[in-house]
Amino acid sequence: MSNPIRVVQYGVGPIGQSCLRTILSKQPHLKLVGAIDIDPDKVGKDVATILGQTPETGVLISADADEVLSSTNPDVVVHTTSSFLDRMSDQLIQCARAGVNVVSSTEELSFPYHRHPGIAEDIDRAAKEGGVSILGTGVNPGYAMDALAIMATGVCNEVSAIEVHREVDAGLRRLPLQMKVGASLSRDAFEEKKATGMFGHIGLVESVRMVAKAMNWPVDRVDETLDCVISPKRVETPFLTVEEGKVAGIHHYAKAWIGETPVISLDLKMFVGAEDPRDAVLVKGDPPVDLVVRNGIFGDTATVATLINGIPQVIAAPAGLVTVADLPIPRAFGTRAG
Amino acid sequence: MSNPIRVVQYGVGPIGQSCLRTILSKQPHLKLVGAIDIDPDKVGKDVATILGQTPETGVLISADADEVLSSTNPDVVVHTTSSFLDRMSDQLIQCARAGVNVVSSTEELSFPYHRHPGIAEDIDRAAKEGGVSILGTGVNPGYAMDALAIMATGVCNEVSAIEVHREVDAGLRRLPLQMKVGASLSRDAFEEKKATGMFGHIGLVESVRMVAKAMNWPVDRVDETLDCVISPKRVETPFLTVEEGKVAGIHHYAKAWIGETPVISLDLKMFVGAEDPRDAVLVKGDPPVDLVVRNGIFGDTATVATLINGIPQVIAAPAGLVTVADLPIPRAFGTRAG
Numbered sequence: 001m002s003n004p005i006r007v008v009q010y011g012v013g014p015i016g017q018s019c020l021r022t023i024l025s026k027q028p029h030l031k032l033v034g035a036i037d038i039d040p041d042k043v044g045k046d047v048a049t050i051l052g053q054t055p056e057t058g059v060l061i062s063a064d065a066d067e068v069l070s071s072t073n074p075d076v077v078v079h080t081t082s083s084f085l086d087r088m089s090d091q092l093i094q095c096a097r098a099g100v101n102v103v104s105s106t107e108e109l110s111f112p113y114h115r116h117p118g119i120a121e122d123i124d125r126a127a128k129e130g131g132v133s134i135l136g137t138g139v140n141p142g143y144a145m146d147a148l149a150i151m152a153t154g155v156c157n158e159v160s161a162i163e164v165h166r167e168v169d170a171g172l173r174r175l176p177l178q179m180k181v182g183a184s185l186s187r188d189a190f191e192e193k194k195a196t197g198m199f200g201h202i203g204l205v206e207s208v209r210m211v212a213k214a215m216n217w218p219v220d221r222v223d224e225t226l227d228c229v230i231s232p233k234r235v236e237t238p239f240l241t242v243e244e245g246k247v248a249g250i251h252h253y254a255k256a257w258i259g260e261t262p263v264i265s266l267d268l269k270m271f272v273g274a275e276d277p278r279d280a281v282l283v284k285g286d287p288p289v290d291l292v293v294r295n296g297i298f299g300d301t302a303t304v305a306t307l308i309n310g311i312p313q314v315i316a317a318p319a320g321l322v323t324v325a326d327l328p329i330p331r332a333f334g335t336r337a338g
Numbered sequence: 339m340s341n342p343i344r345v346v347q348y349g350v351g352p353i354g355q356s357c358l359r360t361i362l363s364k365q366p367h368l369k370l371v372g373a374i375d376i377d378p379d380k381v382g383k384d385v386a387t388i389l390g391q392t393p394e395t396g397v398l399i400s401a402d403a404d405e406v407l408s409s410t411n412p413d414v415v416v417h418t419t420s421s422f423l424d425r426m427s428d429q430l431i432q433c434a435r436a437g438v439n440v441v442s443s444t445e446e447l448s449f450p451y452h453r454h455p456g457i458a459e460d461i462d463r464a465a466k467e468g469g470v471s472i473l474g475t476g477v478n479p480g481y482a483m484d485a486l487a488i489m490a491t492g493v494c495n496e497v498s499a500i501e502v503h504r505e506v507d508a509g510l511r512r513l514p515l516q517m518k519v520g521a522s523l524s525r526d527a528f529e530e531k532k533a534t535g536m537f538g539h540i541g542l543v544e545s546v547r548m549v550a551k552a553m554n555w556p557v558d559r560v561d562e563t564l565d566c567v568i569s570p571k572r573v574e575t576p577f578l579t580v581e582e583g584k585v586a587g588i589h590h591y592a593k594a595w596i597g598e599t600p601v602i603s604l605d606l607k608m609f610v611g612a613e614d615p616r617d618a619v620l621v622k623g624d625p626p627v628d629l630v631v632r633n634g635i636f637g638d639t640a641t642v643a644t645l646i647n648g649i650p651q652v653i654a655a656p657a658g659l660v661t662v663a664d665l666p667i668p669r670a671f672g673t674r675a676g
Contacts (some may be wrong), residue, residue: 154668330492
């Protein structure tokens with residue numbers, strides 16, 4: 001790999017902009033060499049302008065991904081364009097063909113083998129042909145409800161079941177997240193919108209499948225349920241107000257079964273006014289493990305961290321499609337101690 | 339690798355016997371094909387006899403390591419003979435020359451590059467020549483105060499310091515551990531024995547160095563202190579009684595510095611009567627991470643688990659000396675869900 005590592009940012013939405021800030025802050029380890037986005041309001045502008053920073057970086061946002069990939073000689077692309085693999089797998093394959101490693105925030109890429117086996121195969125083949133690795137990661141999926149759960153089992157002789165509880169106070173998060181969980185809606189409005197598939201966390205089933213694969217458990221089926229959490233009181237956030245009796249957020253549940261026995265259950269609550277935010281893993285086994293991240297992992301900044309921390313990992317990984325469960329223990333990269 | 343994986347147990351002391359029980363319980367994934375120990379009371383006996391189990395396994399304990407390694411065609415050795423690398427590096431090199439992977443409980447092997455650079459180089463060379471991998475692991479070092487701390491930083495954009503607190507209730511552990519921490523001694527007797535170097539946890543500095551390496555931090559020095567914990571009350575264990583005012587156990591502390599700033603501190607208390615046993619990692623960073631394993635990781639069984647769970651990892655690893663920080667996220671192996 002180059003020193004510094006040469007990075008192209010692919011997607012300059014809110015998460016992409018946070019990635020850009022972190023990439024620029026990680027000198028001398030990282031060097032931003034390109035940025036790709038199709039938004040006409042952004043194309044042609046210096047990255048610093050979009051970020052509201054000075055001085056200019058000299059890196060202009062371009063809509064021509066092929067040109068950026070071929071002219072800037074990057075080691076890695078940080079990819080943040082979509083949650084859904086079928087909408088952007090061509091972007092990943094484009095990077096692979098250009099011989100560039102990819103760390104992507106695409107939730108469905110975190111463990112794509114079950115929902116999109118054909119796409120997973122295409123990406124894996126393109127990555128191997130390009131001699132690069134492609135990784136989907138993030139806090140969730142990618143860490144809190146899968147990698148951390150896998151890690152917790154590492155000290156167990158026997159495991160009968162794994163339970164993960166993630167409770168997020170959506171009131172502390174950015175507005176798009178508060179809207180994504182339906183905060184302030186009436187129950188009826190929530191149910192209507194839910195029917196259109198617009199709510200729910202993307203990637204919960206991917207996390208279940210990743211854990212099942214790591215345990216080598218022959219899961220028969222995975223159930224998924226999505227409900228709203230009704231607020232017991234009036235709650236104000238910097239962006240909106242949830243009245244008592246209105247929707248505070250979502251309760252999303254996925255459970256893996258072997259026969260009639262539930263073996264993995266992932267329980268995710270994201271709502272305004274959560275009083276016990278945490279990431280908890282309970283491994284029922286010998287010995288049992290009761291692990292908790294108190295106050296939870298703060299998603300907005302941590303998501304960016306998992307992507308940037310994935311850069312050296314994906315560069316060092318064997319060529320192909322990889323998951324966080326295939327790679328060395330996640331760790332912070334390019335930090336300043338003290 | 340073979341299916342089942344063919345395993346030789348090297349060292350049939352208390353930990354080795356626990357490993358043997360687990361290996362025998364992990365059918366059809368593992369097959370015990372040999373056992374090595376030099377204790378004349380054990381040599382020639384069936385492994386089942388030593389374990390007090392029936393039926394016989396057909397595997398007799400042998401003192402002739404070379405013969406066992408060459409005649410049983412193992413994939414991996416589970417090695418539990420010593421805490422100290424200079425006493426047994428020849429055993430590891432012997433395994434490497436026989437073309438057999440090794441998972442070892444030797445604490446100093448967990449991160450040997452600093453204390454024993456020459457031995458580390460010899461082992462690495464032998465392992466590469468033999469086309470095998472050699473790993474030192476365990477709960478501590480190997481998980482609680484290093485791998486878990488590294489993992490906790492995976493969601494951080496910035497890390498300024500890492501603090502790990504492990505508090506173990508030695509009263510729940512086996513007698514050798516209670517003796518190892520000096521439980522029931524007078525303070526004077528403790529200080530006398532401490533001067534001979536007989537107390538203290540082996541591997542704390544190895545854990546510090548492993549974390550520093552994973553963070554890529556240029557640590558200037560590592561301090562280590564060892565004190566006794568005095569019992570504020572009378573405590574009885576199944577094996578001994580600690581009177582009020584006598585030694586309950588140890589407080590072992592290691593701290594890594596960059597200049598005048600402490601950046602990694604590992605704080606280990608193992609004593610009879612501990613009221614808040616836990617494994618806690620505090621990452622000072624952005625975002626901060628406050629992770630705790632409530633009630634702590636139960637060492638006696640978990641140590642065996644880390645060794646057995648390391649088997650598929652070490653078989654899949656690239657040839658050479660490896661550490662847990664180089665390998666995929668630790669995980670349970672060969673478990674029965676449900």
